Amino acid sequence: MSETSANESRLVRVELGERSYDIQIGRNLLAGLGETFAELFPGAKVAILTDETVAGLHLSSVEKSLQVAGIESHSIVLPAGEKTKSYEGLIRACDAVLDTRLERGDLVIALGGGVIGDLAGFVAGIIRRGMRFVQVPTTLLSQVDSSVGGKTGINSGHGKNLIGLFHQPSLVLADTSVLDTLPRRDFAAGYAEVAKYGLINDPAFFTWLEDNWAEIFNGGSAREEAIARSCQAKADVVAADEREAGQRALLNLGHTFGHALEGMADYDAKRLVHGEGVAIGMVLAHEFSARLGLCDPAVTDRVIDHLKAVGLPTRIDDIPGQKPDADLLMDFIAQDKKVSRGNLTFILTRGLGQSFVEKGVDPVLVREFLTEKLAEN
């Protein structure tokens, strides 16, 4: 096996003053994890939070790497799936970390996808009023999005990510070779967030993706390029607006619709995973923008074409199972964190890669739009 050494990996810095940290991106980083930790966090013990699926694939190599480096580690394996991002999963994970008797200065490792990253970051943020943690994302979605920026949390019966906090990791290790074992559907779901960075404000990146997506999926060097550019885009936005007072909201392109669709599908991964909700949500955001006369409908067609090409759903009708009604979707949208004084905030667009934050969206217009979309499907 030929290993890429650490200095061949790409580095993206998230600039947040005393909370700044690096994102390392490259192949076979897991094998060197223990060494990296020994250098960056001397003396710290670790608790590895992971799920059953990821544990089966990657836990033993992480444990071995830590052991070789002489680092005490404790592994906590939770059930796989969005249901783990719940009150129950939170309590179980907190108690398990407390069982290890780790101290404030020790580390929690989030080894897994977005669910584990969001949960482990939350757990680290509230144990002993804040332990350090390291994101080791094992899905494309978590490598390009959820592991960067410090948003953590769980879902409640009221909606997604309604309980959580901002807690920045001390390091993100994105090992791109672990994506080789990722099911294609999950890879595509993560790719929706990659495409999102193009659609927010980088039309050249979107065009590059249209030309290079096959290599990204197949594991060529375009994959590291796409991940690094995505992380850089996110890092820039987060550095400018850590707690989403303004422009960070751009990262929610497609998410308000997407979250509502996920809620409607009861967070059932068989029906819809997050990235698929975002894909459909981004199409809806473009269609809604077109309907408001903001954006040329041809742009929407181009977005749909590309998302379809990589195998993503693009219509509410693509979601299997019972079709939602507009009331149910509006109910989820009203519970979204991005609501202010009854007005809705949406990310709208004036063209390809020309998104902007619109705070004063009248719920009546959204309901009309959704009602029509549901009727035409």
Place this chain on the structure above:
Amino acid sequence: MSETSANESRLVRVELGERSYDIQIGRNLLAGLGETFAELFPGAKVAILTDETVAGLHLSSVEKSLQVAGIESHSIVLPAGEKTKSYEGLIRACDAVLDTRLERGDLVIALGGGVIGDLAGFVAGIIRRGMRFVQVPTTLLSQVDSSVGGKTGINSGHGKNLIGLFHQPSLVLADTSVLDTLPRRDFAAGYAEVAKYGLINDPAFFTWLEDNWAEIFNGGSAREEAIARSCQAKADVVAADEREAGQRALLNLGHTFGHALEGMADYDAKRLVHGEGVAIGMVLAHEFSARLGLCDPAVTDRVIDHLKAVGLPTRIDDIPGQKPDADLLMDFIAQDKKVSRGNLTFILTRGLGQSFVEKGVDPVLVREFLTEKLAEN
């Protein structure tokens, strides 16, 4: 009824940059709460978190005051007692606040003692990744200690306050007239924290307390003076060290021993409340300092005399029920948040009001000391 107007109340500022806030201290502030909110937080709705005991005494006047000011409010009444500071209490409170559909910019009011303040602050800190909140402490303990400084949290089976975060309130309203209805035992327990500020670094304040404690208990103007001086002392420490990297730990004088005693008593308020644990803990801290040759034993006697005079327990033996053994207490001490690399941090003292943070305390010495104390009782 003669009302004290707002400008007769005392004001203490907690200086924390963009997270700065005021502590208002005075009689009959609850009656003007709605007016205060309308002025400081225009347009914000509120969720009042309180417990059954406090609700019976003060909720209707708070609700009425908000109603008169035209502020939409929702009341959430939880069971009274330390058991509410639990995972179960947290979930119940989070769901209840989400039920109100309040938004990020709205407010949570913590109306109650330390349990409600710690829980409500935590809830506000994690709903929608952070809502604003206002502390309205109704016990002496919470007015002089827990409502100021942003520490929030709940207990777990592993120990006290092990789950939580730093989340600063936007305002603290300490209505000293509500203390008139406080049971004497609870007032005395809160007074332990007042005495603590003298013992940390203000011997003149301790001497003043020896002379004026009766007036403080009886509701004379020395009460506001004592509360304002305590809040100022805490505000100074918090402003210098918000997240307890160093000197803020001084506020834990008596708390490492005290928390262990509370844990040993299963957080059963019939046996021991927090302030009583702190009182015994402060005596132990002085005795331990004396045993290490740091502090004149005569200082311990003076501390014991004053705490006894106001009706506080001063010995482990004063706690009703089964006597702990040293192993059990050491177990709780080892789980304390103030542990670093196996060494214990204690607040020790060189004399009256000469406390300091000692990070490298050998657990063997603590165990020996506790074993002797338990044998001599």
